[in-house]
Amino acid sequence: MNEGLESDARQNGSDRVVSYFKDRILKGDLKVGDRVMPERELAQHLDVGRPLLREVMKSLVMLGFLNVRQGSGTYIAKADIRVLSDFFTFCLSQEQDVLEDVMQARMAIECQAIRLACERANESDLARIGQWLGTLIDTLTDPEAGGRADFMFHQSIVAASHSRALTTLYGAMAELLQRSHVQRRVTTYRNPEIVRVLVDAHREVFLSIVAKDPDQADRRLREHFAIGDELRRRSLLETYRGAPAKQIN
Numbered sequence: 001m002n003e004g005l006e007s008d009a010r011q012n013g014s015d016r017v018v019s020y021f022k023d024r025i026l027k028g029d030l031k032v033g034d035r036v037m038p039e040r041e042l043a044q045h046l047d048v049g050r051p052l053l054r055e056v057m058k059s060l061v062m063l064g065f066l067n068v069r070q071g072s073g074t075y076i077a078k079a080d081i082r083v084l085s086d087f088f089t090f091c092l093s094q095e096q097d098v099l100e101d102v103m104q105a106r107m108a109i110e111c112q113a114i115r116l117a118c119e120r121a122n123e124s125d126l127a128r129i130g131q132w133l134g135t136l137i138d139t140l141t142d143p144e145a146g147g148r149a150d151f152m153f154h155q156s157i158v159a160a161s162h163s164r165a166l167t168t169l170y171g172a173m174a175e176l177l178q179r180s181h182v183q184r185r186v187t188t189y190r191n192p193e194i195v196r197v198l199v200d201a202h203r204e205v206f207l208s209i210v211a212k213d214p215d216q217a218d219r220r221l222r223e224h225f226a227i228g229d230e231l232r233r234r235s236l237l238e239t240y241r242g243a244p245a246k247q248i249n
Contacts, residue, residue, distance in 0.1 A: 013048040017056040020046055021065065025076065036066065036074040063087070089175045102176045107225055109170050110154060114205070114221050115214040116161035125160035126210060132156055133206050140195050147182030153202060157209065197227055 020042075024030040036042065039057075043050045057074065060066045067077035117125070132153040139146035151174075158170045170177075188194040201224040208217035 013046075013052050014056050016046050016048060017053055018060075021060065021076075030076050032076050032078045034076045035072075036076065038073070086175075089173075102173055103180060105173065106154075106170075106177055107222075109166050110158060111218055111221055113158040113161035113163065113166050113170070114209065114217045116163055116166075117157055117209050118212045118214040118217050120162045121160040121209060125156070129153060129156045129160065129206055129209065133202055136202060137199055140199070141189060143182055143185035143189050146189065147185040148178060150185070150202075151178040151181040157205075160209070201227060 021030065030036075037045070039050060039053060043053045046053065057066060061068055061074075064077055064080040064083045067075045069075060121129075132149055136146065136149040136153055139149050154177075155170065155174070158167055161167070188198075201220070204220045205217065205224055208220045
């Protein structure tokens with residue numbers, strides 16, 4: 001067997017191992033806490049070599065999908081969202097204009113999440129969103145702390161949707177989103193107009209959730225995104241237009 005065929009066979013074997021776990025978890029045949037069959041039996045069942053099986057399962061352990069208990073065996077684990085976030089960030093960071101693309105995904109998730117939050121948010125959820133709104137207002141002149149507060153305000157809205165899928169997707173982008181919030185604050189926090197609109201927009205978004213009005217909440221959030229983008233664009237134009245020209249040697 002030449003090198004190319006060996007590589008294909010190895011890939012096919014790896015795919016079978018991953019598909020085995022994925023398919024059985026989706027079907028409910030394997031659940032969190034279930035013990036995986038012994039290595040020898042599983043290798044025979046999947047028709048793969050034990051070294052390859054061991055290698056793939058080690059990768060699944062590192063990703064948090066499997067858990068090895070010394071002297072007991074291997075078990076299905078509950079995946080850690082932080083691992084997914086790291087993987088997602090690593091993949092997207094290799095793309096050009098990644099933050100702009102992530103912003104589009106963020107808007108889609110948040111606009112659905114806020115509608116659900118109007119229906120499902122409890123008192124604890126509202127208190128958390130309100131708390132981060134207060135922190136956001138208190139940190140308007142601090143890009144780092146203010147950017148984090150802004151991110152947490154929006155993350156709390158997604159959490160208040162009580163949608164596991166939306167929360168997981170949003171969490172997978174968390175690092176990139178928080179970085180985006182901080183970067184945007186750096187370019188805008190010295191502009192009084194943007195600061196005023198920033199506070200008003202977030203307050204209106206919060207009040208629409210309290211009022212349990214999904215149409216208004218969706219509208220307020222979309223207006224917040226649109227106005228924020230326009231003001232940030234104008235702020236950048238003013239910054240660079242006002243910058244002194246470089247001297248030509």
